[in-house]
Amino acid sequence: MLILVGISDEDTAEDIDWLVRKSVGLRIFDDAQGVMNLDIRQVHGEILAVSQFTLMASTKRGNRPSYIRAAGEATALPLYHTFTEQLSQALGRPVATGVFGADMQVELVNDGPVTIWIDSHNRE
Numbered sequence: 001m002l003i004l005v006g007i008s009d010e011d012t013a014e015d016i017d018w019l020v021r022k023s024v025g026l027r028i029f030d031d032a033q034g035v036m037n038l039d040i041r042q043v044h045g046e047i048l049a050v051s052q053f054t055l056m057a058s059t060k061r062g063n064r065p066s067y068i069r070a071a072g073e074a075t076a077l078p079l080y081h082t083f084t085e086q087l088s089q090a091l092g093r094p095v096a097t098g099v100f101g102a103d104m105q106v107e108l109v110n111d112g113p114v115t116i117w118i119d120s121h122n123r124e
Contacts, residue, residue: 001040001047002108005083006055007076008069008121015120016079020086023047028114036114040091047091050098050106051080073101 003023024040031037040047053076057065071079077100088095098104 001045002106003047003049003087004052004055005049005080006052007071007079008056009071009075010069010121011071011075011079013079013082016083016086018120018123019118020083020090022118023087024090026116028116046093046096047087048096048098048106049080049084049087050104051076051100076100 001023027039028036029038029040029043029045053067053070054065056070057067058069059065070076080100084095084097098106
């Protein structure tokens with residue numbers, strides 16, 4: 001599972017707790033009948049969590065995205081570390097991480113089609 005993590009200035013430890021529970025609890029993997037009924041722990045899956053400030057982009061006005069909602073490093077880095085540490089504990093194994101703030105090349109093979117947006121401020 002690849003988790004791209006966007007952190008805003010509004011995010012708190014409560015948001016992180018909720019996101020961790022939601023991430024490991026999502027039943028998005030097929031069971032023996034081919035029905036998405038299993039979570040990441042049940043399939044003994046692995047997670048790569050990458051900090052991605054561009055997820056906080058606002059494209060409301062004009063054609064140049066605004067990243068004003070993205071938290072700065074002083075806020076985002078501790079919350080990102082908390083997220084990955086709690087995710088590892090909930091998963092029961094280490095979580096691979098990207099390098100915060102680095103220019104990385106991440107490849108994804110989307111075995112799905114399962115791509116889900118989870119927003120801790122819009123808990124539908």
